[in-house]
Amino acid sequence: MPEYRRILLDGAVFECTVDGGELVCAEGRRVKIADAAHLPPCEPGKVIAVHLNHRSRVEEFQTSLAAAPTYFQKPTSALNSHGGAVVRPRGCRYLNYEGEVAIVIGRTCRGISVSEAGDYIAGYTIANDYGLHDFRDTDAGSMLRVKGSDTLCPLGPGLVTDWDFRGKRLRTYVNGTVVQDGSTDEMAWDMHYLVADIARTITLNPGDVLLSGTPANSRPVQPGDVVEVEVEGLGTLTNHIVEGPLGIRADVGAQLSASEEVLSTALGGDWEFRGIRAPRRS
Template structure:
C-alpha cells in the first residue's frame, strides 16, 4: 500500500490519510534531480573485471536529468547507435538541501535518503569516446526508484541485480572503495548540490548486456526493488 502525502519532500510533509494499493499506481522517479553525479570504479571487483586500475581519487561524471526514469518505465535501447548496452546496479544517495564544501563528518546532514539506481551504459560508446557522457547520457539510461528510503543506515546493505529473474550482480555497500561521506565531500568541494540531486555510488562486479525484451531489477536491502524492461527505441 502507498500512503498519500501533502507538501514537498524537501520541505515538510503530512499524511493525508489516503492509501492506494501499490499495484494500482504508476511509479515515476521519486525526484526531479537538477543533476545526477555518478562515481566510476568504486568497487574493487568491478574495477578488476573491467581491466582498470583502482583509482586514487573518486572518478566523477554526470548523467543528464533527461536520462532519469522511474520504476516500471522502459529503458529505450538506441539501436543503430550502440551494439552493447549494460546494466549497472547502484545505490543512489538523494540530497536533501543546498550544500557545498561539506566535510565528510557532516555528510549525513545533507542526505535526504536512498534509492536504487541503474547506471545504464552503452559500453561500446564508453570505450570509443573515453568521455562517459554519450555512453551514459541517453534518454531513459538512469532508472531511479521505486521510492526514497529516508530512515536507513546505508553503510552495509546487500545490493543485487537480476536480469529476467537471474542473479547477475551481488555486492554490499560496505565494499565501496570511497564511502558515501568521502564522496559527498569530494563532489561538494567542486559543485554545489541542490535538493533532489542524486549521487550514484558505483557498481559491483557482474555488469553485463541487456537486450530488448529483458526485465532488469536492482534490489537493495532496506530500500526495495527497481524494475525496468528494455524496449527498442524506435
C-alpha cells in the same frame, strides 16, 4: 524506516508514503503500489556518478583504483522511474545494466567535511546506471552518450530516510536470475566521502543525486528483458528493456563501434582482450 514515493495520479504529481502494499497521498487517497504510475522519487538538478568504486569491479577489470574517485555527469533528460521502459536504440547491441545505490541530497551543501556529509543527505534510493557502450569510443571519456542517453537513469521506487548504508547487500537480476551480487562494504569510498568530495567545488542542492558505483558483472541486456535491482532496506527497482523505433542517424556524428575496448567493457574483464590496461570507467 520512512519511505516516500512520487507518483502520477489523475494527471497530477503526488508525494506519498508507503503503508504496506499501498501508497497514501497527502490528501488521503490510497493507491495500490502495483497499480501506481511511479515517477523518480526526487527532482534532481544534476546527477553525478562515480566511475570505479566497488572492489569487485576493479578486480574484474584487472586494473587499480585511482588515488581519489573520478566522476561523470548524467543529464536529467536521462531520468526514468520504477516500472519504466529503458530504450535501446535500434542497431545498438551493448546496453549494460549497473545496479547502484543513489544518494539524494536534502540540504544545499558546499565545502563540507566527510563527518558533516550525513547531515546533508535526505535519503537513499536505487539506481540502474545503464550504459550504451556502442558509443564508448566516441565520447572521449565524457561518457555523455554512453551514460546520458534518454531513459538510461532509472531511480526508485522510493526515497528511504534514516537508512544506514553500511553492510547492505545489492543484487541485480535479469529475468529472475542473479547477475550482480555485491555489498556496500566493498566500496572504496563511502556515501559520505563522495558527497564531501563533490561538494568541494560543486554546490549540491536539494534533490541532486550522486550514484555510488556498481559491483562486478555488468553485462548487456536485450529487448524483452526485465531487470531488477534489489538493495537491502531500499526495496527493488524494476525496469524492462525495449527496442527504440529509431536507429542512430548515420549522416552526422561518430557512429556505433565494437572495438576491443567496447567489447572488453561490455562483456567483462575476463574477455580475451584483458591485456588492455588503461584505467577503466564504469
